[in-house]
Amino acid sequence: MTMRVFVDCDPGIDDAVALAYLAARPDVEIAGVGAVFGNSGVDATADNALRLLELYGRPDVPVAVGAARPLVQPPRLAPHVHGGNGLGGVELPAPSREPVAESAAELLVRLARQSPGELDVLAVGPLTNLAIALGLEPNLPSLVRKLVVMGGAVQVPGNVSSHAEANIANDPEAAEAVLGAGFDLDLVALDITMRTVATTAWLDELKTVPGERARRTSQFLDFYADFYTGIFGSRQCAMHDPLAAAVLLDAHLVTASFDAPVRVELSGGLTRGMTVADLRPRPGQDERRPVRVVTGVAEEEFLTRMLDALR
Numbered sequence: 280m281t282m283r284v285f286v287d288c289d290p291g292i293d294d295a296v297a298l299a300y301l302a303a304r305p306d307v308e309i310a311g312v313g314a315v316f317g318n319s320g321v322d323a324t325a326d327n328a329l330r331l332l333e334l335y336g337r338p339d340v341p342v343a344v345g346a347a348r349p350l351v352q353p354p355r356l357a358p359h360v361h362g363g364n365g366l367g368g369v370e371l372p373a374p375s376r377e378p379v380a381e382s383a384a385e386l387l388v389r390l391a392r393q394s395p396g397e398l399d400v401l402a403v404g405p406l407t408n409l410a411i412a413l414g415l416e417p418n419l420p421s422l423v424r425k426l427v428v429m430g431g432a433v434q435v436p437g438n439v440s441s442h443a444e445a446n447i448a449n450d451p452e453a454a455e456a457v458l459g460a461g462f463d464l465d466l467v468a469l470d471i472t473m474r475t476v477a478t479t480a481w482l483d484e485l486k487t488v489p490g491e492r493a494r495r496t497s498q499f500l501d502f503y504a505d506f507y508t509g510i511f512g513s514r515q516c517a518m519h520d521p522l523a524a525a526v527l528l529d530a531h532l533v534t535a536s537f538d539a540p541v542r543v544e545l546s547g548g549l550t551r552g553m554t555v556a557d558l559r560p561r562p563g564q565d566e567r568r569p570v571r572v573v574t575g576v577a578e579e580e581f582l583t584r585m586l587d588a589l590r
Contacts, residue, residue, distance in 0.1 A: 282528065283310045283397055285387050287345070288520070289317030289404030290327040292361050292503040296585070297403055297520035298328070299496060302335035303588035304528060309340045310390050310398060313383025317404040317449055318357045319365035321347045324404075327365050329374035335492055338375065345383030346407035349450035357445065360506050367502025369495060384411035391422040398422070401527050402457075403429040403520040405446050410453035413460055420461040429523035430454065431468035431554035433541065433572050443552030444469050447543060451552045455543035458554075464570040465533075466541060467523040468554065471573050475522050476515045477504070481582055485589065493589040518585070525581050526573055535575025540567035 284307055288294040301307050312332070314325035325344045332340050348354045362368045379386065387408065391398050400423050402409055409426075413419055420426075430446035431454075437443040447454045458464070477485075482504060485497045500516060507516040525532055544553040556572065557565045 281306055281308050282399055283308045283394065284399045284401055284527065285311050285313065285390055287313040287315060287383065287387070287400065287402040287404060287408050288328065289315050289319065289324045290331055291318035291324065291365055291404070291520070292367055292499045293518065293520040294318070294403055295327070295331050295366060295499055296496060296518070297401070297524040298331050299335050299492065300521050300524045300585060300588045301528070302332070302337045307528065309337055311386045312340055312342045313345045313387055313408045314342060315345045315383065315404045315408050316347055316354045316356070317446065318361040320356065321345060323365050325378050326374065329376060329378070330371040333374060334371055334495055341379045341386065343381050343383040343386040344378045346411060349405065349407055350410065350452045355439070355449055362502050367499045369498045371495065383408040384415055387412045388416045388419065391416065391419055395422045396424050399425045399527055401427050401524055403446070403523055405449035406430070406453040406457045407450045410456040413456060423462060425465070425527065426462040427465045427467060427523050427527040428457070429467045429472065429520050431466055431541070433466070433468050433470050433554050433556050435470050435473065437553070438469060440552065442550045444554070447554055448552030451543045451545050455545060458541050458543060458570065459567055461568045465526055466570045466572045467526050468572060471576060472517050472519040472522050475518050475576055475578050475581065476511070477518055477582065479514045481586065482514065485586060488586070488590055490590070496589055521585055522576065522581065525584065526576070529584065532577045532581050533573055533575070534577055536571050536573050538569040538571055540565040541570050541572070542567070
């Protein structure tokens with residue numbers, strides 16, 4: 280059965296690889312893409328989404344421009360991680376089309392209303408567009424079949440502060456609204472994405488794969504691996520967003536998880552943006568709907584599938 284997926288993203292190198300994973304699947308209809316600020320400004324992320332969809336063979340997918348800034352705080356972009364253009368300085372051909380007139384939130388709400396219970400959402404950037412969509416359609420959690428979010432650091436350190444992960448920290452108020460809205464939600468956090476890495480051997484194998492998709496993706500990842508070498512001490516890179524795409528499409532890849540209500544710290548001087556799981560054992564003690572926090576995946580199978588998507 281064909282899966283219909285709305286992707287909310289901020290391309291971004293790992294967003295690009297996630298789009299490649301989705302686009303390679305004939306059983307997946309990418310119903311729409313919403314661009315949000317994050318790794319770059321929203322105009323750049325929307326433009327990158329259009330270019331990437333053409334590169335990966337999905338040129339007809341509608342792309343909508345979303346939020347240009349968080350609900351409350353100033354945005355925090357990441358050119359040191361993703362390059363000045365968001366794609367490691369790799370210049371793709373200019374897109375042959377422009378974003379649609381609707382905003383990202385409006386496009387998501389329209390698609391969800393058209394096919395209640397049939398649309399999955401993959402959110403791999405700050406959650407501002409989803410929070411705005413909830414304002415437009417409070418019943419969105421019941422209209423969407425599944426939401427997979429790449430974000431948070433539940434039982435591990437953050438990556439933009441001691442406690443906070445970048446997507447959540449970039450708009451904590453939006454993330455809190457989404458995590459508390461009642462979606463059937465999987466959280467793919469740093470707990471697993473920092474342990475699921477493209478190794479030197481994998482990156483080298485990608486260089487041998489023929490075709491423009493693989494060549495360009497390898498160029499993106501060269502820049503990304505340069506950044507992560509300073510973190511890991513060897514040439515490899517975390518596969519944050521593509522792992523979230525794999526969790527959505529290939530649920531059997533998840534080997535370990537736990538369910539818990541999760542909140543976002545909004546006021547702590549040192550902990551703003553922290554994702555806080557209520558781990559108390561007594562069921563019903565927390566009225567918030569639990570999310571599934573992914574803690575284990577079949578890493579080798581995922582990396583093989585990722586490579587196959589680029590062949």
